[in-house]
Structures are given as structure tokens and as C-alpha cells.
């Protein structure tokens with residue numbers, strides 16, 4: 001009994017102060033000594049779990065039964081069997097478990113671990129090499145690729161493009177310094193142009209192109225822009241660098257004229273660049289539109305005496321009214337300026353030469369009128385001549 005008590009105490013002491021090492025993941029087979037009964041006169045029948053059983057990791061209470069002095073089964077001593085937690089050897093703690101410096105070591109048990117290459121690296125875990133993200137040439141338009149760990153960067157400098165992979169055009173014209181002064185920036189895909197418009201054209205921002213000056217306008221060299229032709233002048237061609245004056249017998253009273261208008265009947269303009277035509281003086285007429293002068297008609301009420309009326313005409317420059325263009329002249333006859341504007345119906349596509357032609361035409365008409373005396377005068381003269389001959 002004495003030795004049994006010693007063994008029980010030793011077992012109990014062992015249970016309380018230490019633990020059994022596990023023999024598997026499930027626990028440990030523990031052989032323990034049966035403790036002494038609670039009374040010296042008692043007798044321990046047995047304990048559960050029995051010695052030699054598999055005890056799980058942790059503490060397990062062992063309950064014993066005993067017989068008393070009268071042979072009754074009464075609860076006996078209890079004690080605790082402790083199985084130590086499974087000891088894990090962290091072999092990743094040293095030298096990364098033998099894994100690559102670019103790998104992650106994970107302990108999976110005693111002397112067991114895995115090596116997995118980090119993101120951006122490839123290999124078996126023991127040997128890992130960085131993946132070259134530039135190998136697929138992700139940078140477009142000659143962008144320079146810089147390989148990083150699990151990433152890349154495209155340097156788009158000087159390519160004319162921007163964006164993560166240099167695929168977006170840079171609008172260089174957003175910078176005022178892109179082009180030198182007096183040039184126009186035109187953005188292109190991957191570049192830009194500095195455009196200088198030729199004389200006769202001007203830059204159009206909407207179309208980003210040089211467009212010709214329209215008819216009715218001219219290219220102003222002072223600012224390289226298209227400007228309306230002033231009154232008295234016209235332009236019927238695109239891309240012109242000047243406007244032409246209206247010819248004689250014509251006028252233009254509005255700016256941006258594409259042609260000049262003919263002076264109306266009984267009106268005239270006796271020079272170029274006129275903005276108005278002038279009325280003929282009393283007793284004079286301009287029988288056709290586009291006249292450069294007025295004439296005194298033969299046998300008019302003011303020349304009923306049959307004198308040499310043919311020489312009486314309103315010659316060029318006989319307007320006494322000062323015109324707005326300053327083209328008026330100095331003769332003593334009175335002419336009144338009359339602005340025709342759009343009420344005139346005569347439009348001509350005009351050049352100085354045609355104006356001159358018109359002037360000559362009018363002149364020839366006047367001469368024809370003057371050089372053709374009435375028929376009865378000829379008859380009278382013939383009769384007078386015949387009478388003289390007969391006498």
C-alpha cells in the first residue's frame with residue numbers, strides 16, 4: 001500500500017506539473033499509475049480512461065472507482081492527464097527555410113514547409129526570377145518600357161503620345177509655346193505642325209487649315225487676315241491680295257462687293273472707285289446704263305435753235321457735288337450724287353478694261369448721235385445747192 005501511494009502521488013504530481021509529449025497529431029498513449037484510494041481502507045477498482053489509452057492533446061480528467069469497507073462502489077480519486085501541444089518546428093525561421101529570397105516560406109508541420117515565389121517572380125520557390133513585364137512590349141509608339149516588380153512603366157517622352165502605354169496623342173497645340181510667332185499650330189496624331197498661311201489665305205481655327213480669302217475680300221498683309229473690300233472696290237476672285245476699283249460708269253456702295261453695279265440711266269460715274277453715281281444735269285442725258293458721262297441730246301428743248309448742240313456734253317469730271325470718295329470734280333454744271341445701293345438692277349462682273357469698254361461704247365453712241373444730222377436738213381441743203389446750180 002505504501003508503494004502504491006508513492007506511485008499515485010508521482011503520477012498525480014506528473015499530471016499536475018508536466019505533460020506527456022504527443023506521439024501523433026491525435027495525442028499520446030499514456031500509461032499512468034493508478035492512484036491510491038481516498039481512504040486507506042478502500043480499494044481502487046479501476047480508472048477511466050484506462051491507462052494505456054489514447055489521450056488527446058490537452059487535459060483529460062481520469063475518474064476512478066473504489067470499494068469501501070462494506071464493499072460498496074464509491075467514487076474514487078480523480079486526476080488529470082495532460083498531453084502537451086504538438087511541438088512545431090518552424091524551419092522557415094532560418095534562411096527562409098531554404099526558399100528563394102523572392103519566395104514566401106510557409107511551415108506546414110514538423111520539418112515541413114512550402115516555398116512559393118512572390119508575385120512578380122516565377123520559379124519553383126527555391127529559385128525565383130523576376131518576371132519581365134516589358135517582354136510583351138506593352139509600350140506603344142516607341143515608348144520606353146521600364147520593368148518593375150510585377151509592374152512596368154512606359155516613358156513616353158518625345159514620342160508625341162501619353163498615357164499608361166503611350167497610346168494617347170498629345171495635343172501639343174494646347175501649349176502656346178509649341179509654335180513660333182506668326183505661325184499656326186495644327187495638331188496631328190503623334191505630332192503637330194506649325195503652319196504659315198500663304199498670302200491670300202488665312203488660318204481657320206475650326207478646320208485647322210489655311211483657307212483662301214473669299215470673293216469680296218482681300219488678304220491684308222498687315223495682319224495676314226482676310227478683310228472686306230471697301231466701298232468703291234470689288235473682288236470676284238478667291239485668294240486675292242487686293243481689291244479692284246469699280247470702273248467708270250460703275251459704282252459699289254457696300255463693302256465686300258464681289259462686283260460693281262452699272263450707273264443707272266441718266267446717271268454716270270466718270271472715274272474709278274466710285275461709291276455712287278451722279279445724276280446728269282438738267283437738259284443732259286445718259287441714254288444707257290453704265291455711262292461715264294452725260295450728253296446734251298440734239299433737238300432738245302434747250303437746243304431747239306438747231307445750233308451746234310452736238311458739242312455740248314457732260315464730260316468726265318463735271319460733277320459739282322463732292323462725292324464721298326473724293327472723286328468729284330470741278331466743272332460748273334450741277335450734278336447730284338445719288339446712291340443706288342441695292343436698288344440698282346445692273347450688276348456686272350467688272351474689270352477696269354471692261355469699264356473702259358463700256359466708256360468707249362457710250363462715247364461711240366454719243367458720236368454716232370452727233371454725226372448723224374436729221375435727214376430733212378440734208379434734203380434742204382441739197383435743194384439749196386440744186387437751186388444755186390440752176391440759178
Ligand SMILES: [Ca+2]
Nearest residue numbers: 170188190191
Ligand atoms: Ca499631337
